[in-house]
Each structure stands twice: as C-alpha cells, then as structure tokens.
Amino acid sequence: MSERQRGVGRAGLGAAAVAAAAVLAAAGCGTGEQAQGTQGTQQREGPFMEVAESAMPAPQYEFSTAEGEPWAFGDVAENRLTLLYFGYTSCPDVCPTTMADIDAALQRMGGTAEKFDVVMVSTDPERDTGEQLRGWLDSFNPEFTGVRGPIDEVVAAAEAYGIPVEKPKRTDGDYQVSHGGRVAVLDGEGAAVGFFDEGTPPERMTDVLPGLAEERL
Incomplete structure (x- = not known):
C-alpha cells in the first residue's frame, strides 16, 4: 500500500476558511438524492453509522x-483511517x-489525530484545478489531500x-454542482467502515474517532 497520504499534524485554519468561503458562492450547491440505505449496515451510534467489514x-x-501524483482508493495508508468527502471548492x-x-x-x-488522513475528492474537477484545490484545502489544514478524476468516475466511486x-x-x-451528504471512514484497504451524517459537529466526531481507530488499526 502507498504511503503517499499524510497524517494530520499541523493546526488548520478552518474558521477563517469558512468566513472566506462564504463570498465564493459563484455556483449552485446541492446534494444528490439520498441513498435508500447503506449496504451491510450494522449499527448507528448517534450521527455515526457503522457498516460490516469489507461490505x-x-x-x-x-x-x-x-x-x-497518482492516487487510488485502495492505496490509502494501511496504518491509518481515512476520512473521505466528495465536495468542491466553490x-x-x-x-x-x-x-x-x-x-x-x-x-x-491531539496526538490521536495522527491515526487519520483526510481526503476530499472534487465533484467539480473541470474548475477545481490542482492549484485551486490545493490552495483551498490549505486554508483548512495543509495536510489534507485533494484528489481529482474524470467526473463520470468520481460519480461512480461515490x-x-x-x-x-x-x-x-x-x-x-x-x-x-453537487456534493456528498456524508463523510466516509475508510480502513487501510479503502473499504468504508462507517459514515458521519452531514452536519455532524466536531465534538460528536471526536466521541467516535479515537475508539474507531483503536478498534480498526
């Protein structure tokens, strides 16, 4: 497995980025229709839904x-979990x-964050150039990974x-342009092991992620 992805180590500038992004509304924003269900669902704990291993x-x-650089879902780091989001910079x-x-x-x-990578796959690759995507993510955390691909394949992957x-x-x-409605958590083989609902606050993520890392890594 590739180790191209980087652990989260430096403090992000998320609050400032939210304020700046509010003036970038040059395009429509929407989510796709909600999925009717998640294959292999095991249990839901508040805003987090866990699915069966390798489902x-x-x-x-x-x-x-x-x-x-080349990037594939199956090449995520084996010794970390990956938080995956499908979205766009505008x-x-x-x-x-x-x-x-x-x-x-x-x-x-704190230090537990080193067990996680963060990846955003652009749903607007025509306008989200590599430079645009990198600069936008840097405003939140320079260690976040931005990914681009042919839109038909992005839709199919999501x-x-x-x-x-x-x-x-x-x-x-x-x-x-649409964005995903959930944040997926991937294991070291790129399989989704669970999802956070859209709008899950940071403290609720923090309630789940350390235990998930201890269980899955």
Whole structure:
C-alpha cells in the first residue's frame, strides 16, 4: 500500500476558511438524492453509522492528487483511517463547513489525530484545478489531500460508497454542482467502515474517532 497520504499534524485554519468561503458562492450547491440505505449496515451510534467489514470495498479507480501524483482508493495508508468527502471548492456553505469541522475534530484529539488522513475528492474537477484545490484545502489544514478524476468516475466511486452525487450541469444560466451528504471512514484497504451524517459537529466526531481507530488499526 502507498504511503503517499499524510497524517494530520499541523493546526488548520478552518474558521477563517469558512468566513472566506462564504463570498465564493459563484455556483449552485446541492446534494444528490439520498441513498435508500447503506449496504451491510450494522449499527448507528448517534450521527455515526457503522457498516460490516469489507461490505463496501474500495472502488477500482485511479485518480490524481492536487500535486499530480497518482492516487487510488485502495492505496490509502494501511496504518491509518481515512476520512473521505466528495465536495468542491466553490461550494458556499456545506463543503467548507465540513472541512472545518473535520479539522476541528482532529485538533480536539491531539496526538490521536495522527491515526487519520483526510481526503476530499472534487465533484467539480473541470474548475477545481490542482492549484485551486490545493490552495483551498490549505486554508483548512495543509495536510489534507485533494484528489481529482474524470467526473463520470468520481460519480461512480461515490455511489460505490453509497454517497450519491451528480455531474455538474448548466441550467438557465446557472452552473449546478453537487456534493456528498456524508463523510466516509475508510480502513487501510479503502473499504468504508462507517459514515458521519452531514452536519455532524466536531465534538460528536471526536466521541467516535479515537475508539474507531483503536478498534480498526
């Protein structure tokens, strides 16, 4: 397995990024239709839904990082869990809030945060250039990984994890882009082991993540 992804070590600037992102609302923002259910669901603990081991394996797509390096879902670090989100940099509200909340949760965990990587896969790869994606993520935490790929494959990969997103589309002069409604937690093989609901506050993530790392790593 590749060790290209980096552990979260430096403090992020999530709060400032949320304020800055509020003025970037140049496109429509929406989620895909909610999934009817999650394959292999075991249990729900508040905003976290755990699924059976290997019930949702890593999709077989190879994308690239914002820096242009090859990246695949199955190549996540074996000795860490990965928090995966499908979003886009011009999102005016949910995407920047989600990144800020993830960063805040990791900062609350201290050294335990080193057991987690964070990846955002762009749902707007046409406009989210590598430079744009890298700069946007840096405003939350420089250790977050940005990933780009062909939009059809991005949509298929998200759906493989039970996270419906749609291709960007232009309607009546508007450019509509969707984002995922959940944050997936991947194991060292890229399989989804659980999901946080959209809008889960940092303290609720912190209630779950350390125990999940102890159980899964």
